[in-house]
Amino acid sequence: xxxxxxxxxxxxxxxxxxxxxxxxxxSFLATWLLRFVIFLLLVIFGLLIFLFSNIAxxxxxxxxxxNIEINNVSEGSLLIKSEIPGQYQQIPLLNxxxxxxxxxxxxxxxxxxHFKNTSDKWIEAVYVFPLPETAAVDHLRMHIGERxxxxxxxxxxxxxxxxxxxxxxxxxxALVEQQRPNLFTNSVxxxxxxxxxxxxxxxxxxxxxxxxxxxxxxxxAITPRYIPGAAINESISLNGTGWARNTDQVIDASxxxxxxxTGENKISPVSINIVLNPGFPLSLLTSRYxxxxxxxxxxxxxxxxxxxxxPSDRDFELVWTPQVNHIPKAAVFHEQxxxxxxxxxxxxxxxxxxxxTQPLAKEVTYIIDTSGSMHGISLAQAKQSLLLALDSLRxxxxxxxxxxxxxxxxxxxxxQIASFKNILIAKQYINNLQADGxxxxxxxxxxxxxxxxxRNFVHQxxxxxxxSVGNETALFDIIHKKLGNSRxxxxxxxxxxxxxxxxxxxxxxxxxxxxxxxxxxxxxxMTSLFKKLESPLMTDIKIQFDDDIIAETWPKxxxxxxxxxxxxxxxxxxxxxxxISLHGTRALAPWKxxxxxxxxxxxxxxxxxxxxxxxxxxxxxxxxGAKHQQVRTDILNVALTHHLVSKHTxxxxxxxxxxxxxxxxxxxxAMPVNLPHGQHTAKxxxxxxxxxxxxxxxxxxxxxxxxxxxxLTVLLRSSQPTFSINKKTP
Amino acid sequence: MKINxxxxxxxxxxxxxxxxxxxxxxxxxxxxxxxLLEQAWEKTKTGKNQYKPWPWADTWPIARLTVPRLDIDLxxxxxxxxxxxxxxxxxxxxxxxxxxxxNSLISAHRDTHFEFLxxxxxxxxxxxxxxxxxxxxxxxxxxxxVDMDNARFIDDSSSSYVHLVTCFPFGSVIPGGSxxxxxxxxxxxxxx
Numbered sequence: 016x017x018x019x020x021x022x023x024x025x026x027x028x029x030x031x032x033x034x035x036x037x038x039x040x041x042s043f044l045a046t047w048l049l050r051f052v053i054f055l056l057l058v059i060f061g062l063l064i065f066l067f068s069n070i071a072x073x074x075x076x077x078x079x080x081x082n083i084e085i086n087n088v089s090e091g092s093l094l095i096k097s098e099i100p101g102q103y104q105q106i107p108l109l110n111x112x113x114x115x116x117x118x119x120x121x122x123x124x125x126x127x128x129h130f131k132n133t134s135d136k137w138i139e140a141v142y143v144f145p146l147p148e149t150a151a152v153d154h155l156r157m158h159i160g161e162r163x164x165x166x167x168x169x170x171x172x173x174x175x176x177x178x179x180x181x182x183x184x185x186x187x188x189a190l191v192e193q194q195r196p197n198l199f200t201n202s203v204x205x206x207x208x209x210x211x212x213x214x215x216x217x218x219x220x221x222x223x224x225x226x227x228x229x230x231x232x233x234x235x236a237i238t239p240r241y242i243p244g245a246a247i248n249e250s251i252s253l254n255g256t257g258w259a260r261n262t263d264q265v266i267d268a269s270x271x272x273x274x275x276x277t278g279e280n281k282i283s284p285v286s287i288n289i290v291l292n293p294g295f296p297l298s299l300l301t302s303r304y305x306x307x308x309x310x311x312x313x314x315x316x317x318x319x320x321x322x323x324x325x326p327s328d329r330d331f332e333l334v335w336t337p338q339v340n341h342i343p344k345a346a347v348f349h350e351q352x353x354x355x356x357x358x359x360x361x362x363x364x365x366x367x368x369x370x371x372t373q374p375l376a377k378e379v380t381y382i383i384d385t386s387g388s389m390h391g392i393s394l395a396q397a398k399q400s401l402l403l404a405l406d407s408l409r410x411x412x413x414x415x416x417x418x419x420x421x422x423x424x425x426x427x428x429x430x431q432i433a434s435f436k437n438i439l440i441a442k443q444y445i446n447n448l449q450a451d452g453x454x455x456x457x458x459x460x461x462x463x464x465x466x467x468x469x470r471n472f473v474h475q476x477x478x479x480x481x482x483s484v485g486n487e488t489a490l491f492d493i494i495h496k497k498l499g500n501s502r503x504x505x506x507x508x509x510x511x512x513x514x515x516x517x518x519x520x521x522x523x524x525x526x527x528x529x530x531x532x533x534x535x536x537x538x539x540x541m542t543s544l545f546k547k548l549e550s551p552l553m554t555d556i557k558i559q560f561d562d563d564i565i566a567e568t569w570p571k572x573x574x575x576x577x578x579x580x581x582x583x584x585x586x587x588x589x590x591x592x593x594x595i596s597l598h599g600t601r602a603l604a605p606w607k608x609x610x611x612x613x614x615x616x617x618x619x620x621x622x623x624x625x626x627x628x629x630x631x632x633x634x635x636x637x638x639x640g641a642k643h644q645q646v647r648t649d650i651l652n653v654a655l656t657h658h659l660v661s662k663h664t665x666x667x668x669x670x671x672x673x674x675x676x677x678x679x680x681x682x683x684x685a686m687p688v689n690l691p692h693g694q695h696t697a698k699x700x701x702x703x704x705x706x707x708x709x710x711x712x713x714x715x716x717x718x719x720x721x722x723x724x725x726x727l728t729v730l731l732r733s734s735q736p737t738f739s740i741n742k743k744t745p
Numbered sequence: 746m747k748i749n750x751x752x753x754x755x756x757x758x759x760x761x762x763x764x765x766x767x768x769x770x771x772x773x774x775x776x777x778x779x780x781l782l783e784q785a786w787e788k789t790k791t792g793k794n795q796y797k798p799w800p801w802a803d804t805w806p807i808a809r810l811t812v813p814r815l816d817i818d819l820x821x822x823x824x825x826x827x828x829x830x831x832x833x834x835x836x837x838x839x840x841x842x843x844x845x846x847x848n849s850l851i852s853a854h855r856d857t858h859f860e861f862l863x864x865x866x867x868x869x870x871x872x873x874x875x876x877x878x879x880x881x882x883x884x885x886x887x888x889x890x891v892d893m894d895n896a897r898f899i900d901d902s903s904s905s906y907v908h909l910v911t912c913f914p915f916g917s918v919i920p921g922g923s924x925x926x927x928x929x930x931x932x933x934x935x936x937x
Contacts, residue, residue, distance in 0.1 A: 057756050421824070421838040451826065452838060707912040707920040708831070708854045710771035715918060717764030724757030731753075 107132045107140050107206065109686055111285040111327065113233065117222065118292040119348050120361055120583070121620045122231055126216045127158075132206040137679050139182065139204045142686035143273035145234035147220045148197035148515040151627035153658045154217035155666035157189040157203075163215075166191070166668035168658045170651060174665035178202065185675035189214045191666040194271045195487065196631070197234065197515040199660070205675045216666075219620050219627070224361065226543060226579030227342045229293070230334045232530075235285055235327040236511035236691040238388050238483040239275055241454035242268040265485035272485070276687035281326030283689065289318040289333060295341040303332040304510075304532060328689040329510035330532065347612050349591070350621035356588045357622040358615070362597060362608055363581040364553055377548075378413040378430050378472040379404075380463045383445075384480035384508070386420040386454035392534070392693035393509035394450045397479040399537040400506060401445050404477060407545045408433035413472060416441055419459035420452035454484050457493060464497040474501035475548060478520065482513030488637075490516075494523040495638045502526045504544065511691035523638065527577050543579070550578035551602035558584065559596045565589045569628035585625040626657035634662065771831065775857035778832035782806050782820035790876050804829045807836055808843050809874040810851070815861045821873075825852045834858050834909075843907050844878040844932060852910040855926070859911035862888075865928050873907060883907050883930035890926050905932035 112127040155166030181188035182204035190202045223230045244264025261268045276282050306321035346361040413430040431437045463476045503524020507517040521528040553576035566588040599606045654664040785798040786806040808821040825835030834853035841847035853859035867885050874880040913926040
C-alpha cells in the first residue's frame with residue numbers, strides 16, 4: 016500500500032512539474048513545502064489505515080477459538096470450567112517408562128505406567144492409551160510397593176466381572192482391554208490416597224521393513240477421534256469415560272475418546288530406552304521426531320531420549336539401515352512351543368530394474384482430509400504432499416481431487432487430463448483448502464471408489480488423512496466392497512495418525528501405507544511412494560511346502576508386493592520345516608525363491624507373532640462374510656492359548672487381600688491425554704462460530720475518511736486565493 | 746492548489762466510499778439473503794431434498810426460527826462458517842439438529858441476525874420449525890456470557906436443547922474477541 020502511494024506521488028509530481036513550469040521560483044518553494052506537508056499527512060494516514068485494518072484482521076483470525084466439549088460433563092449439570100477451579104488437580108498423575116528390546120524382526124516392550132493418587136480419596140483410574148497396531152499384548156503385572164501380581168488372560172466379559180468384583184471388595188486390581196488393535200484401556204481400581212501403583216504391560220511388535228530400512232514406531236498420542244452417527248440412548252451405561260457418547264455408528268465411542276488435557280503444560284511424561292541388536296552393521300540409526308542419545312557396545316546399540324523424558328504428544332519412530340552389503344534378502348526365525356513348530360519368514364524379492372516397460376495411463380483420485388483435526392501443521396503436510404503428487408502426473412494421466420470434512424467436495428465433476436491448465440487449477444484449489452468441521456469419511460470413499468468405465472486406465476486412489484475416526488470397520492467395509500480394480504494408498508498425516516486405520520485401509524485397498532509426520536519428510540516419503548506407484552507389482556505369490564508337511568500359514572492369501580516390500584509370513588507346522596519355495600509373477604516374468612532352513616535362528620516370540628497374525632486374519636475375515644460367532648470362538652481359542660489380549664480377551668490382575676475400607680467408595684477418574692503436537696483443541700472439537708462482522712467498523716472508518724476528505728478540501732479551498740495571487744504577480 | 750484534490754480523492758474519498766460500501770454490503774447481504782432463503786426453505790419444508798438458495802451456495806436452509814414478540818423471523822442455515830453466517834444464522838453441523846435430543850448450536854452475528862438475543866429473557870418462548878418435526882416451542886432457560894474456551898453444555902441426551910450463540914459485548918465495533926453470549930432454551934414437551 017505504501018509503495019503504491021509513493022509511486023503515485025512521483026508520477027503525479029513529474030507531470031505537475033511540467034505543467035507548472037512557468038511558475039516563478041518564489042511560489043514554487045512554498046508550493047513544494049505545502050505539498051511535502053500534505054504528502055507527510057497522507058503517508059501517516061495511509062499507515063494508520065494499514066495498521067488499523069490489520070489489527071481488525073488479526074483480531075478476527077488469531078483470536079483463540081473456543082473449545083466446546085458438549086459431551087464432556089458427567090454430572091449432568093451446566094458447567095463452566097472457571098467455576099470449578101483446578102478441575103484437573105484431582106486427576107491422578109501418570110508417568111510412563113518404556114523399555115524396548117529389538118532383535119531380529121521383533122521388538123518386545125515393557126511399558127510401566129506409574130499412577131499416583133494425589134487426592135485424599137480412594138480412586139479408580141481409567142487410562143486410554145495407544146500401542147502399535149501390530150502389538151501382541153501378552154503380560155500384565157501390577158506392582159504394589161515391593162510386591163507384584165501377575166495378570167491372567169480371560170474372556171473379555173469374564174475379565175470385566177473379575178475386575179468389578181475385586182473393585183467392590185476393596186481389592187486392588189488392574190484390567191487391560193483392547194478397544195481397537197492400536198487403542199487399549201487400563202483400569203486400576205482402589206488406589207489409596209497418596210498411593211502409587213505401577214502397572215506393567217508387556218507386548219511384542221513386528222518391525223516395519225521396507226526398501227532396506229527398518230523402523231519401530233511407538234505411538235504416544237491419540238488424535239481425538241471423530242464420532243459419526245446419532246447418539247444412542249442407553250439405559251445401561253457401558254462404563255465408558257470418554258467425551259463422546261456411543262452412537263449408532265460407533266457403539267463404543269465413550270471408550271475410545273479419553274478426555275483431552277487442554278492446559279498450557281503437557282502432561283504424562285514418557286521415558287524411552289531401547290536396546291537394539293540389529294544383527295548386522297548399520298549405516299544409519301536415527302529417530303525421526305525426537306532427539307536421542309545413542310551408545311554402542313559391540314553390536315548392541317542403546318538408545319534413549321536426549322532430555323530423559325518427552326511429553327506424550329507425538330509418535331516416536333526409530334529408523335535404522337543396514338550397510339549396503341548387509342541388507343537382508345531373507346531371514347528365518349523359529350520357536351518350538353508345546354511340540355508345535357512356529358516359523359517366521361521374511362523374504363525381500365530383488366528390486367525390479369526400472370519402471371513398467373509400457374506404463375498404462377493412470378487415473379488418480381486424491382482424497383484429502385480437511386476436517387478440524389487436520390488444522391495446522393497436518394494440513395500443511397498434506398498440501399505439500401498433494402502438490403508434489405500433482406507434479407508426478409504425466410500429460411495423458413487423468414486426475415481429480417476430493418476433499419471432505421462434514422461435507423464432501425470434488426474439484427472436477429469427472430476426472431480430467433493432467434494438462435498444464437488443469438494442474439494449475441488444482442494447485443489453486445489445494446492452496447485454498449482449509450481444515451474445519453467433522454470427519455465424514457464414508458461419502459468421500461464412496462465417491463472415489465465409484466464404478467469407473469474407463470478401462471484403459473490404472474485406477475489409483477491416494478488418501479491423505481490422520482484417520483481420526485471411530486468407525487473404522489464400516490469404512491474398511493466400503494473399501495473392501497467397492498474397490499474393484501482400483502488401488503488405495505493411505506498417507507498417514509500428523510503427529511499421531513491412526514496407524515490401525517492406515518494399515519488396514521491400505522490392506523483392504525490392496526495398496527500400501529506411508530506416514531508423513533513432518534513437512535521435511537514430504538519429499539522423501541512421496542518419492543518413495545511414486546516409485547511404488549510406477550514400479551511393476553509382484554503378484555500371485557504362492558508358498559509351497561514339502562509334501563509331508565501340514566502347515567497353517569498367515570496371511571492365507573499373500574498380498575501383492577510393491578517395490579521394496581518384503582513378504583512376511585507366519586507358519587505353524589507339525590514338523591520343523593526343511594525348505595520352502597515361493598512363486599510369484601512380476602511384469603509378466605515369473606519369480607521363484609527357494610529357502611533352505613538349516614540356518615534358521617531360534618527366537619522367542621515367534622509363536623506369539625504367529626498367534627497375533629492369526630487373530631488379525633480372523634478379524635479381517637469378518638469383511639469377507641465370516642460368521643461373527645465362529646470368528647469369536649476361533650479368536651478366543653488362539654488368544655487364550657497364547658495369552659494374548661484381543662477383541663474378545665483381556666488381561667486382569669487382582670490383589671489377594673482387600674485394602675480399601677468398606678465405607679469409602681472409589682471415585683472413577685478418566686486419565687486425560689495430551690492433544691497431539693500441532694493440533695488445536697478448538698479446531699478438533701468444533702468451535703463456537705465467529706459471530707461479529709466488521710460492518711460497523713467499516714462504516715465508521717469510511718465515514719471518518721470521507722469527513723476528513725471534506726475537511727481537507729474546504730481547508731485547501733480557503734487557502735487557494737493566496738496561491739492564485741502569487742501566480743498572478745509576475 | 747488544485748493539485749491536492751486528486752490526492753484527497755485517492756486517499757480519502759475512494760477508501761472512504763470503499764469502507765462504507767463494504768459495511769453496507771455486509772448489512773444488505775444479511776437482509777437480502779434471508780428473502781432468497783425463505784423461498785428455498787418453503788421448498789425444503791415440503792420435500793425431502795435440500796434446496797440451495799442460489800446455485801453456487803455451499804449451504805441450505807434447515808430450520809426457521811421465530812420470536813413473535815420481537816418480530817424475528819429467520820431462516821437457519823447448515824454450517825456455521827463465516828461464509829454461511831454472512832447470510833443467516835448457522836447451525837453447527839457437529840451438534841444435534843434443533844428439536845432432536847441433545848444440544849443444538851445455532852450461531853449468528855451480533856450486529857445482524859442475532860442482535861435480538863440481548864432482548865430475550867428466561868421464560869420467553871422461541872419457535873423453531875424443521876422439516877422433520879414441524880414447529881416446536883422452546884422455552885428460554887438461561888442467558889449467560891462465557892469465554893469461548895470455557896463454554897460447556899449439559900450432557901443430557903434425553904431432552905432437546907437449543908443454544909443461540911453470538912458475540913459479546915453487543916454494540917462493540919471491533920470484531921473478534923473471545924466472549925460469547927449464549928441463550929439456552931429447552932424443548933417444551935407438549936403433553937397430549
